[in-house]
Structures are given as structure tokens and as C-alpha cells.
Amino acid sequence: MTTMLTDEAATTLCDDFMDQGYIIIKRCIATALLDQAKQILTEKIYKQFKLKDNLVPGLLQAQSLMDPYDLRVMLQKELEYFDIPEQLLLSPALLKMLIHLLGPDLERQLKLELLVNAGGGNDFFIKKWHQEYWSGSGIFMLQVWTPIHMPEVAYGLELIPGSHKWGHIPHENRQPLHIPEDAQPVSMDIAEGDTAIIHALCLHRTLATAGDTVRVATLNPVRNIYHEKAGFEHLRCYHPFHFSPLSKIQKMLGNPHLSAFRLRGSQRNP
Ligand SMILES: O=C(O)CCC(=O)C(=O)O
Ligand SMILES: [Fe+2]
Numbered sequence: 001m002t003t004m005l006t007d008e009a010a011t012t013l014c015d016d017f018m019d020q021g022y023i024i025i026k027r028c029i030a031t032a033l034l035d036q037a038k039q040i041l042t043e044k045i046y047k048q049f050k051l052k053d054n055l056v057p058g059l060l061q062a063q064s065l066m067d068p069y070d071l072r073v074m075l076q077k078e079l080e081y082f083d084i085p086e087q088l089l090l091s092p093a094l095l096k097m098l099i100h101l102l103g104p105d106l107e108r109q110l111k112l113e114l115l116v117n118a119g120g121g122n123d124f125f126i127k128k129w130h131q132e133y134w135s136g137s138g139i140f141m142l143q144v145w146t147p148i149h150m151p152e153v154a155y156g157l158e159l160i161p162g163s164h165k166w167g168h169i170p171h172e173n174r175q176p177l178h179i180p181e182d183a184q185p186v187s188m189d190i191a192e193g194d195t196a197i198i199h200a201l202c203l204h205r206t207l208a209t210a211g212d213t214v215r216v217a218t219l220n221p222v223r224n225i226y227h228e229k230a231g232f233e234h235l236r237c238y239h240p241f242h243f244s245p246l247s248k249i250q251k252m253l254g255n256p257h258l259s260a261f262r263l264r265g266s267q268r269n270p
Helices: 007-020 031-049 055-065 068-081 084-089 092-102 245-252
Strands: 022-025 106-109 115-117 142-149 157-159 195-199 204-206 215-224 238-242
Touching: 007 022, 007 092, 022 092, 031 055, 031 068, 031 084, 031 142, 055 068, 068 084, 068 115, 084 092, 084 106, 084 142, 084 215, 084 238, 092 106, 092 142, 092 195, 092 215, 092 238, 157 195
Parallel strands: none
Antiparallel strands: 022 195, 106 215, 106 238, 115 215, 142 195, 142 215, 157 204
């Protein structure tokens, strides 16, 4: 069962977001949707490699049989094919929060990779402290981070609350040149069914899983369709997934010239 977000709770989360640079929305993703996502990933691994019909052993074996980055891209594409990212983002409490923060005209970034934290020292997957801004996200872009498979012993991300107010942090070779000594990192309190929304300037990093523990998450950057670009978003690929009444009217009018009387007396639907 997902919980509905009251207006009061949404306002509190907005305040927390301003203060901390991230928020966790609890129990906002339906279990059935997460189960569907797990099933899709398991079946893809099975079809591709004829590996065990079980997500975690399948993933662990698959990443030794294929370039681990290509594997993650392939799996995210499979989730895309079944429309999982969009269904996640349209989960009522999450959508409500996105609308509170960005307004109702929303698009999401495409062509990403699935985040699989499966041990190993590869620092491409076990990310060091970073701001998303370093990788081209504008500051009006929100990172929506959703665990799909997350056993209780697994960690989410570690974040530095308030670091989004430090501005663009100088960095070299994907590492901050300096983190203030009094910074107090926290491990995010997140479980399957929850989702995190992170500001593009909030410092965060991966907490590596231990042993055979595997954590799978999907990151879906979201922005307002009409916001000025503040990073290099124009070099990326987007899909609009939610519209305000004004945008719906504009679409109804059919073309940017708003042709006179286009729909007058029309029986056509839509
Ligand atoms: O899920 C992770 O471990 C890292 C996610 C992240 O921060 C990123 O992909 O930018
Ligand atoms: Fe990140």
C-alpha cells in the first residue's frame, strides 16, 4: 500500500528540501510496480544469457559475461521498454512532490544506466563524492533515485545535508578539492517503496555493498519542460510525461500558430 501525501506533508517536505538539499518520500512506490521491474530485469538476464531465473545471482554472473556498463545500459533500456520509469514518476505522492517543486509540466531524461551496486572496486559504479551539476545537470533539475531491489543490509547513498547551499564545489578528476571539516554526511534512510529527490548541487556518493549483497536502483532526472537550461541539458534526450492545463490547451490548439477556430464545431475526439 502506498501512502498519499497531504498538502501539509508536501509543504514540510518542500521546507526539508530547501534545508537539506534532498528528501525521502516514504512508501510512495507500489510494491506491484517494483515487483514488475524486478521481473523484467530477471527475464531480460535470463533471455540474454540463459542464466539463473533469479535477479541477484543472474546479475552477478551477467556482469562477468558482458561489459558491466553495457549491461547496466541494456537493463535500463529494458525498464524503459516496459515504461517503468514513467510509471514510477507518476506514482501519486512522488508526482505531487515533483509538482510542488517544479510545477506540473514535467519531462524526464532518457538514455541512462541502471544503478547496480554489486561490490567490486569499480569507481564508476561506486561513485565518489560528487554533485550532479558536475555532469551537466542544471540546478533546476531534480535527481529522482528509487531503489528497486534493496535488502535491509544494503545501503542507499551517503549525502551531505545542506551542501546544495555551498554552490558549485571545485573538483578535479571527479573528486571535490575540499570538503569542510565540519560537514556531517548522513546515510540516507531509504527502503524499497521509498524514493529520494536530490538537488543537483547536493554532494552525495555511493555506499558500497558488502559481500554478495546487491542493490539495484534507478535514477530518473526530472525537470520542468519550460525551465531555462542551466547545465548542458540540451545535449541530452528527454521525454515529457506530465502537462499543466495551459500546456494541454496549447497542444489542443495543434500548432504554434494557434490557427483560428481550429476546433470550433469539431466532432473529433481528441
Ligand atoms: O546509485 C548509486 O550508487 C549512485 C547514483 C548516483 O549518484 C549517480 O548515478 O549519479
Ligand atoms: Fe549522483
